[in-house]
Amino acid sequence: MPVPLFDTKGPLAPLRAELLARITEVVDDGRYILGPNVDAFEREFAAYVGADHAVGVANGTDAITIALRAMGVGPGDEVVVPSFTFYASAEAIPPTGAVPVFCDVDPDTFCVTAETVKAALTPRTKAVIAVHLFGNVAPVAEIEALGVPVLEDAAQAAGSTSAGGRPGALGTAATFSFFPSKNLGCFGDGGAITARDAEVADRVRMLRFHGSWDKVTYEHVGVNSRLDELQAAVLRVQLPHLDGWADGRRAAGQHYAEAGLGELVQLPVPVEGCAPAWHLYVIRHAQADAIAAALAAAGHGQKAYYRTPVHRQPAMARWGAGTSLPVTDELAATHLAIPLNPLLTAEQAAEVTATIRRALDAGRG
Incomplete structure (x- = not known):
């Protein structure tokens, strides 16, 4: 499904x-x-x-x-x-x-x-x-x-x-x-x-x-x-109802962890002392585009939001030119948002995870 x-x-x-x-x-x-x-x-x-x-x-x-x-x-x-x-x-x-x-950002959070x-x-x-x-x-x-x-x-x-x-x-x-x-x-x-x-x-x-x-x-x-x-x-x-939905979003992230997604890709890391109500659940992998293609082929939602970071956008050229942000550049190339909502089930998380696993196995083959 x-x-x-x-x-x-x-x-x-x-x-x-x-x-x-x-x-x-x-x-x-x-x-x-x-x-x-x-x-x-x-x-x-x-x-x-x-x-x-x-x-x-x-x-x-x-x-x-x-x-x-x-x-x-x-x-x-x-x-x-x-x-x-x-x-x-x-x-x-x-x-x-x-x-x-x-400025740059933390690579994990x-x-x-x-x-x-x-x-x-x-x-x-x-x-x-x-x-x-x-x-x-x-x-x-x-x-x-x-x-x-x-x-x-x-x-x-x-x-x-x-x-x-x-x-x-x-x-x-x-x-x-x-x-x-x-x-x-x-x-x-x-x-x-x-x-x-x-x-x-x-x-x-x-x-x-x-x-x-x-x-x-x-x-x-x-x-x-x-x-x-x-x-x-x-x-x-x-x-x-916002807090209940926030709990659902956190539970969805836990479903992915329990499905073994962290064995395949880097999962998002909460800032210390923070309980994120994940608006987007963003994973990282060197083969993010291949994962995106596999998810799309299976009918699952996915999106790379910031492939071109803001300082490299044409309208920001006058202010971004010459700026070196190595972490930002790496995250831009390797991030991918995967399905998440307050009602996401463990079965749905497992299905998305299985699709990602197959994509990565095929890449190694």
Whole structure:
């Protein structure tokens, strides 16, 4: 039986009636922008994360740009960011007037570390973007100890935990994406920014609404980036189930381990003290492309997300040229995401593992 890379429908099936009812309530109420569901979701999500403030925005990319601006990042500044990440992590920096400076990552956890960040710091560094990649949780406290503010890119880490707390409550501010395939996903685009500082949160609220509190006086050149009422209602239904889904994602990773996948490929390694709610389950092998072809032939989902790392993308050439990131280059060539969702069974994990085993055996033959 083919196993898909994602399953966005299965976990929501038991919630269908409640979701439709909440959507109907919004339609009947007639308030679609910054209404009561957005207010309530912001409070509920802040409480869940353990942050003092949460502000809904239109998507995760806007969230990064707005959060950086709220943290005081602007022209002439540099922002350290990993290159082994989704393009938006770096794409969101130039709109602030600052420039990205790319750093390497840990080969086992895929996350930035204090050491990889330190190698990229300069006197112009204004902030570091610590990406909690694939659901792992970067060591934010260790990076902050370098004396630079940290913005968490937690788009892939909703539901993860760490010894220091949940992603979203570890740095100066954090950003989330609620793209439908994320651990907590809405029915379109959506995002949020969490912060521990009231002044940062206030600037975020103004920047997401044209730089104004009242739509009369405009104190900043802002943007129009608001989480809408329908999406907030959908997210409120799902949020109480996020921890259960996170447990399911962790259980899926354990199914792969028990199926013997670690005998064939390198499995993802949690950061010390972290319990990742794996958004993607990313393995490593020198023959990753051959494994991908075998999985595709068997009808199983698979994807190499970052074959060309961000610093080598055409639009980043002016900032990435001459940058040497050996771990990033190796990970780009050898990583592969395989099927994972909160409902993945041991039988499905065993079937995917068996397909990988056959592919590698054929390569040795």
